[in-house]
């Protein structure tokens with residue numbers, strides 16, 4: 272056993288854990304990231320072939336962390352969104368220029384984002400990386416620190432941490448180790464993701480189609496490819512996954528239609544069973560539950576990472592404002608963070624869940640919410656303003672990074 276004291280220990284170096292480490296380093300904190308998968312991020316579950324739609328708020332946060340120039344070279348701007356509902360006439364189109372923004376959001380392949388985040392982590396002098404390594408237990412707070420046991424190849428380390436962050440995903444075991452419960456609702460749906468090449472150029476259009484089986488979205492990607500997220504019942508998902516490429520492409524073409532011409536060059540398919548999982552608390556003694564470990568959402572509104580990144584920005588701001596000498600696990604600081612973030616989290620969960628279940632609070636205009644659809648919740652400022660007006664006064668204070676200001 273190797274006893275060493277750390278300031279902040281982050282369990283999980285996925286999209287959210289890696290972003291938090293960089294934000295805390297920017298806020299002047301020293302951080303240890305423990306990631307189950309080998310360093311480099313490419314095999315971490317976050318960093319697979321999915322594409323993520325980054326909201327404008329996420330773009331500003333990543334810019335504030337000095338990451339955007341590198342990310343910008345890899346993203347595809349979403350210039351317009353087309354929303355339709357099967358069995359209903361009409362559709363909605365939302366254009367970036369009408370919203371007064373250069374893009375409604377930006378898509379990036381998760382694997383590429385992982386490569387950028389991890390290259391930065393490796394170069395950051397405030398960040399210590401333990402990977403591959405697994406957090407196997409977290410003991411109760413002992414005075415000024417928590418005890419975190421880390422299993423590496425044939426070596427067990429015991430770290431003292433003033434703050435432990437559980438960023439280990441929806442099935443977080445670290446959350447359990449911290450004594451925080453979770454509630455889960457299985458949607459009985461599976462998301463199939465794949466990349467395809469349409470014959471006609473996508474020209475920055477994203478498409479979302481609500482169908483009785485579940486929503487289908489097609490995101491514009493680099494190289495004129497499109498990223499598909501197709502939500503269906505698990506039995507249909509099994510059938511679609513068992514098909515050869517030609518049969519799957521034909522089934523997709525039939526469901527999507529011919530707006531972009533014929534699709535070809537199908538990439539690898541992957542499936543994600545969908546559930547809403549929420550931690551019963553987002554802080555505990557000397558601990559924060561973050562990202563999918565706190566809120567794992569249906570991808571219909573493209574919000575999981577965007578929400579997690581706003582949490583990252585807020586936590587980094589609270590710790591930066593406390594000053595370099597302040598105890599990062601101080602209960603009052605963590606309470607300030609939890610109170611700040613509760614509203615936004617509730618709002619995003621209610622909105623996403625409402626979209627999936629086909630209902631929304633009656634004072635939300637449903638057609639407008641449907642139009643907001645995947646990507647749009649805070650990707651399109653108009654939709655966000657609309658939701659903010661109709662939601663329960665929970666819009667709240669935006670982190671400095673979202674407002675384009677620095678952490679310090």
Ligand SMILES: Cc1cc2nc3c(=O)[nH]c(=O)nc-3n(C[C@H](O)[C@H](O)[C@H](O)COP(=O)(O)OP(=O)(O)OC[C@H]3O[C@@H](n4cnc5c(N)ncnc54)[C@H](O)[C@@H]3O)c2cc1C
Nearest residue numbers: 283285286287307317324406439440562563573575576577
């Ligand atoms: C199909 C699909 C499409 C999506 N599209 C979007 C989108 O467009 N926009 C958006 O904002 N969000 C989207 N999301 C949501 C987004 O992918 C998640 O919110 C995000 O991946 C959560 O990141 P995370 O770092 O919290 O968790 P994870 O990605 O699960 O990462 C957790 C990390 O912790 C590590 N780990 C686990 N256990 C341990 C342990 N004991 N010790 C050490 N390390 C451990 C894992 O190896 C992993 O690297 C989508 C999700 C799906 C399924």
